[in-house]
Amino acid sequence: MVRPPQNEKPAIKKGPWSYEEDKKLTAYINKYGIWNWSQMPKFAGLSRSGKSCRLRWMNYLRPDVKLGNFTKEEDDIIIDMHEKLGGRWSAIAKQLPGRTDNEIKNHWHTRLKKRILVNNNSSVNPSSTKTKASESETSIHCEQAIQENSHGDFGVVIGGSTELNTSLSDMMGDSYHIFWKQPFLMENLSVENQQSEYAHSQFDTSLWSQGPMSPSSSSFINDVYSDILYNIV
Template sequence: MRTPTSDIKTGLKKGSWSREEDQMLISYISRYGIWNWSQMPRFAGLSRSGKSCRLRWMNYLKPNIKRGNFSKEEEDIIFHSHLLLGNRWAAIASRLPGRTDNEIKNHWHAHLKKRLTDHNMVPKTTNQNDKRTSMTFKPDNVEEILQQPANHNYDISESCLTFEDDIFSSSSSTTTSIEHHQIDNRADYFDLGSPGTVDDLQYFWQQLCPFENLELENNHLDMLSNPIFQDSFDDPNSPCSFYISDYDIIQGF
C-alpha cells in the first residue's frame, strides 16, 4: 500500500486510492461508461492519471472481480497455463474469469513459481511464436501409480529419442524427434520436434504410456478434451510438447 503523494510536475495524485476516489470513479463509469482513460479523470473530478484510473478499475473496482484465496483448481490452471504460455499473464487471466492478470502474476511469484524450481523445470519461453502445447496427465488411480517402480517401464534413457515415421499415423516421410526431459522419476516432459496432430499425439501416447494398465485412454481423452487446452489444437501443424506428471496428486496441489 503506497502512501498517497502528489506529483510536483503534474499535480496528479499517486499512491493508494481512497474510498472516496474509488466511489468517484465507480459512479462516473457507471453513468458515462469508459470512453477515454486519459480524459476521463478530469471529467470525473479525479486528480489521477488516466493510467492510474484504468489500473484501479481493471484490477480492483470492475464488477465481477473475484477476490480472496485461489482454489486448487485455479492454481492448477495457472500452473499448467504457465507451462503453455509463459509469462503471458493476460492470456492466463483470460482462462480464469474474475481474476486479473496482476493478481495472477502476484500469486505466481508468491506461491506457484517455486513448484518449478522444486522440480528443476525451466519456465517456457515467452516467445509468442512458440506454439508448443503443454498438457497434464492426472491418473485416476493414485494408489496403483504410487506402487509403480520408480522408473517407468519404457526405455527413455536417451535424452533425445528419434522415432521412425511409422510411429506417427499421419507423418509421411519425415522423421519425428521427441525430446524427453525427465524431471524425476515421476514427471516427464516431452517436446515433439516436428509438427504433430492430436492423432499423432494420441498414437504416441498409446505406444509409450507408462500407465497403460490404468485406463489411460479415458484419462487421455479427458485431457485432450479439456477446454483449457482446446485452443492449442486449432493449428494442426503446430509443434507439440506435453508434460506428464502425477505430482499434483502426490504433493497435494
C-alpha cells in the first residue's frame, strides 16, 4: 500500500469568514484587482477556495454592495421580476443596483414568498383582518427602516449610503479595472517605487466613514486602507 501524499495542497478552510480573512481579501483586490479567482487566494495568503473568495467578494466585500433592509420599491421590483422571470436571481439582481443575487434570493425565500402567500390567502379570505393588520405593520417597519437607514444608523451600505453610493471603482477610476499580468503576494506589498501619493490618488478614506458597514465595518475598511498605506509607504 502506498500512502497517499499528504500536505500536497494546503487545507481549504470553510465556514464563516473571519475579520482577518476579509481584510486580506479586500486589501489584495483593492491593490491588485481581480485577475484569477482560483489563483488569487494563494497569493493573498488565504486558505480558501477561489470560489469562496469570489462569493465573499461579490456578496459582501465589494464596495458597491448595498446591504440592509430592502425598500418597498425594491420588494415590488423583485416580486414583479420574479413573476416574469422566475428564479433567475442574477437577472433580477441586475434591476436592483447594489443588491446581489444571493441576497435577493434569501429575501425572496424568507419574506416575499410568504408575503405573497399571505396576500393570496387574504384575497381568498377577505375576513382575515389580522393578516392585513400585520401586513401594514410590516410595511410601517419597512418605512422606518428606510428612514433609519438614511441616518446611517443601520441598513448597511458598503462604500457609502444610497445617496453617497460612491463605489470603489468610482474612487479609483480606471486603475480599479486594471488587471495585472503577474500575480502578487501580499507579503511583497512593500513596493519601494510606489509612492503614498499613488495610494492616495486611488482612495479617499473620508468616503469610508459616510456610512456604517457590516460585517465589513467602516473601521475594518479603514484598517485595510491603513494596512495598504503602511505597506506601500
